[in-house]
Structure formats: C-alpha cells, structure tokens
Amino acid sequence: MFSDLQIVFRYRELVRNLTLRDLKVRYRNSLLGFLWAWGNPILMTAVFTLVFQVVAPNTIQNYPLFIMIGWLAWSFTIGSINDGIGSIVFNSTLVKKIWFPRITLPASAVLANAANFLLALPMVVILILYFHIEIQPLLLLYLPVIFFAQLALVMGLAFFLSALNVRYRDTSVITGVIMTAWFFLTPVFYSVPQLTVSYAKVLYYLNPMASIIEAYRNILYGSPDGAPPGSPDLWFLGRTLLTALVILVIGYTFFMRASRRFGEEL
Numbered sequence: 001m002f003s004d005l006q007i008v009f010r011y012r013e014l015v016r017n018l019t020l021r022d023l024k025v026r027y028r029n030s031l032l033g034f035l036w037a038w039g040n041p042i043l044m045t046a047v048f049t050l051v052f053q054v055v056a057p058n059t060i061q062n063y064p065l066f067i068m069i070g071w072l073a074w075s076f077t078i079g080s081i082n083d084g085i086g087s088i089v090f091n092s093t094l095v096k097k098i099w100f101p102r103i104t105l106p107a108s109a110v111l112a113n114a115a116n117f118l119l120a121l122p123m124v125v126i127l128i129l130y131f132h133i134e135i136q137p138l139l140l141l142y143l144p145v146i147f148f149a150q151l152a153l154v155m156g157l158a159f160f161l162s163a164l165n166v167r168y169r170d171t172s173v174i175t176g177v178i179m180t181a182w183f184f185l186t187p188v189f190y191s192v193p194q195l196t197v198s199y200a201k202v203l204y205y206l207n208p209m210a211s212i213i214e215a216y217r218n219i220l221y222g223s224p225d226g227a228p229p230g231s232p233d234l235w236f237l238g239r240t241l242l243t244a245l246v247i248l249v250i251g252y253t254f255f256m257r258a259s260r261r262f263g264e265e266l
Contacts, residue, residue: 014100018108019115022083041120044071048189060191061226065127069221070188072124073213076117077154078179083109084158085165085172088262095262102259103252106162110155114147124220135229139219142232145241146215153208153244156251163258166265186210191224211240 048067052058060066087105088095095102128135165171186209215232222229 015104015108015111018104019111022108022112038120038123040075041068041072041123052189058190060224062127062131062133062221065124065131065133065221066191066217066224067189068124068127069216070186070213072117072120073150073216074183074186074188074209075120076113076150077209078183079113079116080110080154081157081161081175081179082172083113084154085161085175087158088162088166089169102262103159103255106158106255107155110151110158113154114151128220133220133222133229135220139229139231142215142219142237146212146219146232146237149208149215149237149241149244150212152241152248153212156244156248159248159251159255163255166258166262182207182209187213205236208240208243211236215240 045064045068048071049064052060052063052067084106087109088102091105095105161171161175185207192210192214211233215237217223218232219229
C-alpha cells in the first residue's frame with residue numbers, strides 16, 4: 001500500500017493537470033466561466049427559500065444562509081461521486097493506451113469538485129455579512145478539519161464506485177437511486193430538531209454527511225433558532241472524521257486491487 005502511495009505521489013503533477021482539465025472542460029465556452037460555480041447554489045437557494053419561506057413557511061432563522069451551506073456541501077458530495085464513478089470508463093481509451101496510476105482519474109474528479117466548492121464559498125461570506133452573523137475567528141480553525149473529513153469521505157466513495165463501475169456498468173444507475181434517498185436523509189433543507197421520529201434520528205446519526213453539514217453550520221451559521229455560531233460537536237465530528245478515513249482506506253485498497261484488471265474489463 002505504501003509503495004502504491006509513493007507512486008501516486010510521484011505523479012502529483014498529473015493529478016494537478018487532470019484536475020485543471022476537468023475544471024476547464026466544465027466551464028469551456030461558457031460566458032461567465034468560473035462564476036458559474038455560483039450559479040447552481042444561488043438558484044437552488046432561491047428555490048428552497050421560496051418554497052420553505054413563502055409557500056410553506058418554517059421557523060428557521062436566516063434561511064438563505066442555512067440552505068446555502070447545506071446545498072454547497074451536498075453539491076460537493078454528489079458532484080464528486082457522480083464524476084468519480086465514470087472517471088475510468090469515460091477515459092478507457094487513455095487507460096488502455098498508456099500506463100499511469102489509474103487512481104489519479106477519480107482523484108482529479110473529486111479535486112475538481114473540491115475546487116468548485118471553494119470557489120463558491122464567497123457566497124456564504126456574502127450572506128454572513130448580509131445577515132450580520134458574528135463569527136469568532138477561532139471557529140474558522142474547524143473549517144479545514146470539516147473540509148478534510150468531507151474530502152476523505154467522497155474520495156473513498158469515488159475510488160470504490162469508479163472501480164466497481166468498470167466491472168458492473170449499472171453501478172451509476174443504482175448509485176443515482178441511493179443518492180436520491182441519501183439526499184432526503186441528510187439535513188440539507190431541514191434542521192435536525194425537525195426530526196421527531198426516533199428512527200429518523202438514528203439514521204441521522206449514522207449519516208456522515210449529516211454531521212459534516214451540521215458542523216459547517218455550527219461555525220458559519222449558528223442554529224435555526226437564531227443562536228450565534230459556536231463550536232461543533234467534537235465527539236460527533238471526530239467520529240465522522242474517523243468514519244471518513246476508514247472509507248478512504250477501504251476505497252483506496254479496493255481500487256488498487258481492482259485496477260489490475262482494468263485493461264481486460266474495459
């Protein structure tokens with residue numbers, strides 16, 4: 001495993017170039033270029049705000065900021081997984097033609113979505129200023145930890161699913177159904193206190209994305225009742241970080257073993 005990691009590290013420039021390629025392809029021939037990283041979050045924030053503040057009002061304070069944080073985090077996850085799943089199959093010609101660490105393909109797909117997520121974060125800052133949210137500077141130290149936990153989670157899933165998709169091409173279809181269910185089990189557009197059914201709360205505690213989104217909101221938003229930002233639940237966040245690292249190791253190990261057969265299966 002460590003020898004594989006050393007090989008991947010030697011090809012870090014390839015990962016960087018593939019990541020930039022994915023970003024350029026995403027925004028090629030677009031009028032606003034990288035500013036489109038703002039387009040989808042702004043639109044979805046407007047839609048959710050219209051539905052849950054006008055059509056069916058709720059009691060969540062500063063709802064546009066609440067939904068913006070949740071949607072950006074979720075978009076990072078679903079974008080990474082969707083792009084990662086097909087990264088090997090879509091580049092089958094390249095994979096069969098020359099040798100390079102195959103894992104750089106799903107890794108670059110995830111990193112491109114991570115860059116897109118970071119490009120969109122200024123929108124959160126704008127809403128924080130608009131709603132006069134007071135954030136303690138020390139709370140921002142949690143941000144890299146939360147981001148790393150999410151990156152490890154989606155990277156591990158992308159590794160696993162991209163390798164599985166080479167052998168079973170219906171992986172993306174099944175994953176799409178699972179992602180839809182996962183979305184509704186994740187507090188993107190609702191708050192945790194709204195979960196009144198006991199088994200729903202159990203699912204929430206077993207859902208690493210729920211912890212990640214809540215941690216982002218803890219430090220950048222506060223709570224739905226208007227309480228100011230504070231420290232995230234460290235036990236909850238620590239458990240999620242450990243889970244993400246385990247998924248990363250499992251995904252990486254599965255990918256490296258499966259990649260030996262990619263030439264035959266593609």
